[in-house]
Amino acid sequence: MITRLSKPRADDPFGDDLHVEPLFQDEAVVAAAANSRWARRRKITLADLRDASWVGTSQETLTRTLLGRAYQAANTTPPAMRVMTFSVQLRAHLLASGDFLTAIPKSMLQLNPECHGLRELPIRLPSPSFPVVIVTLKGRTLSPPVELFLEGLRMHVRKLGLVSAELAD
Numbered sequence: 461m462i463t464r465l466s467k468p469r470a471d472d473p474f475g476d477d478l479h480v481e482p483l484f485q486d487e488a489v490v491a492a493a494a495n496s497r498w499a500r501r502r503k504i505t506l507a508d509l510r511d512a513s514w515v516g517t518s519q520e521t522l523t524r525t526l527l528g529r530a531y532q533a534a535n536t537t538p539p540a541m542r543v544m545t546f547s548v549q550l551r552a553h554l555l556a557s558g559d560f561l562t563a564i565p566k567s568m569l570q571l572n573p574e575c576h577g578l579r580e581l582p583i584r585l586p587s588p589s590f591p592v593v594i595v596t597l598k599g600r601t602l603s604p605p606v607e608l609f610l611e612g613l614r615m616h617v618r619k620l621g622l623v624s625a626e627l628a629d
Contacts, residue, residue, distance in 0.1 A: 461594070461595045461596075462483070462592065462593070462594055462595075462613070463592070463593060463595060464486060464522070464565065464590050464591070464592050464593075465590055465591050465592075465593060466521075466522045466590060476598070477597060477598055477599075478595055478596070478597060478598060479595070479596045479597070479598045480593050480594075480595050481593060481594040481595075481596075482591045482592075482593050483591070483592045483593055483594055483613070483614070483617055483622075484567070484591070484592050484617050484622040485589040485590070485591055485592075485622075486565045486566055486567045486589055486590055486591070486592050487565070487566050487585070487587070487589040487590070488522065488523040488526045488527070488563050488564070488565060488566070488585045489563070489564060489565075489566045489569060489580045489581070489583075489585065490509070490527075490561060490562070490563055490580070490581045490583040490585065491555065491561070491562055491563075491564050491569050491575070491578045491579065491580055491581065492555060492559075492560070492561050492562075492578065492579060492581055493555050493556050493557075493558075493559075493560075493577060493578060493579070494577055494578060494579040495577075496555075496559055496579075497559065498512070498559075498561060498581055499579040499581065502582070503582070504581055504582055504583055505534075505583075506530055506531055506534045506536065506583060507534065507536060509539065509561060509581075509583070510531075510536060510537075510539055511539070512539065512559070512560075512561050513542045513558065513559055513560045513561065514539045514540070514541050514542060514543075514560065514561050514562065515541065515542060515543040515544075515545065515550075515551050515554045515555065515560045515561075515562050516541045516543075516544060516551075516562055516563060517544065517545070517546055518544060518546075522590055523563040523564060523565065524563060526563065526585045526586055527539075527563040527585060529585075529586045530583075530584075530585045530586055533586065539561075542560070543560070548564075548568060548572060548574060548575070549574055551564070552572070552574040552575050552577075552578060553574075555577075555578050556577045556578065561581075563585065565590075566580065567592065567622065570620070571620075594610060594613075
């Protein structure tokens with residue numbers, strides 16, 4: 461399984477039967493269409509975005525939690541979501557065709573072809589970053605196609621420069 465961890469590994473134990481291999485550290489960013497009024501601005505504050513049209517995931521997700529923390533740190537209430545969905549395709553479509561904003565993992569913005577018309581806004585959401593990991597069963601031999609896929613994935617992540625110093629081999 462390839463997944464994002466929503467908690468630090470110390471707080472999210474996997475048990476003795478799973479091997480967890482960190483792939484890269486991800487972070488949440490605020491994104492808009494590359495041609496939107498928001499993307500054309502050089503300076504933006506969270507207060508500027510408070511009444512904008514937002515599309516996002518449910519309140520329990522990490523990106524929404526980090527967005528809420530950022531607004532809390534700015535002493536203002538978080539924005540209301542006009543549309544809530546887990547569909548990356550729908551969020552990317554709404555952002556590209558409208559004046560919507562979203563909080564999204566940076567890797568999704570960089571790597572998902574449906575997000576190529578989107579741009580990261582100059583808004584810093586609070587850390588922590590969250591690791592993307594490969595989870596496999598200990599003591600199990602992976603099939604050759606799975607091994608080949610994972611090695612290709614590791615190389616692709618290194619090539620893109622996503623591997624942080626603490627995760628590099």
